[in-house]
Amino acid sequence: MKLAISRRQGDGGRTMVTKQIKELEATKAKIATLEKSIAKRLHRELASLHKTYGYKSLKDFVKALKASSGSSRTARRGKPSKGAAKAKRRKRAIITDDTRASVKKLVESGKTGSQIGKALGISLPSVQNIKKALGLVKPRA
Numbered sequence: 001m002k003l004a005i006s007r008r009q010g011d012g013g014r015t016m017v018t019k020q021i022k023e024l025e026a027t028k029a030k031i032a033t034l035e036k037s038i039a040k041r042l043h044r045e046l047a048s049l050h051k052t053y054g055y056k057s058l059k060d061f062v063k064a065l066k067a068s069s070g071s072s073r074t075a076r077r078g079k080p081s082k083g084a085a086k087a088k089r090r091k092r093a094i095i096t097d098d099t100r101a102s103v104k105k106l107v108e109s110g111k112t113g114s115q116i117g118k119a120l121g122i123s124l125p126s127v128q129n130i131k132k133a134l135g136l137v138k139p140r141a
Contacts, residue, residue, distance in 0.1 A: 093122045095130065103130045 050061035093099075099120060106116045113127045120127075131137050 093126065095122065095126060100130050100134065103127060104134055104136065107131060107136050 047058070050056075050058045053061065055061040055064065099122065102120055103116055106119065111119070113124050113131070116122075117124045117127045128137075
């Protein structure tokens with residue numbers, strides 16, 4: 001199969017494809033010029049950003065930003081910084097025979113699992129495990 005390139009009378013003998021390639025190159029050059037212009041403006045705006053917010057120097061502005069974010073350079077991802085308040089972990093509940101007996105009594109009195117957990121200071125999954133061990137859970141149909 002041969003590719004036919006048509007010529008127009010008024011374009012000085014150049015083919016359509018050549019003309020389009022020239023237009024494309026001119027557009028690319030225009031884009032490159034615009035990108036450079038935008039980069040210069042952005043650099044100027046960022047360089048004077050500290051003045052916009054009332055800081056004397058860029059160093060003071062960066063220092064204020066770091067202080068407001070509460071992070072430091074040495075902080076690692078996933079680990080709280082030294083100044084961050086650590087949440088206290090809940091102490092692990094010890095399940096005794098008395099606890100199991102209390103769970104059985106509260107289940108028989110009609111209390112819900114969450115009510116039992118709050119009353120005895122144990123988690124809902126612990127209540128469910130005790131109920132299952134004591135055979136107080138209805139089997140799935």
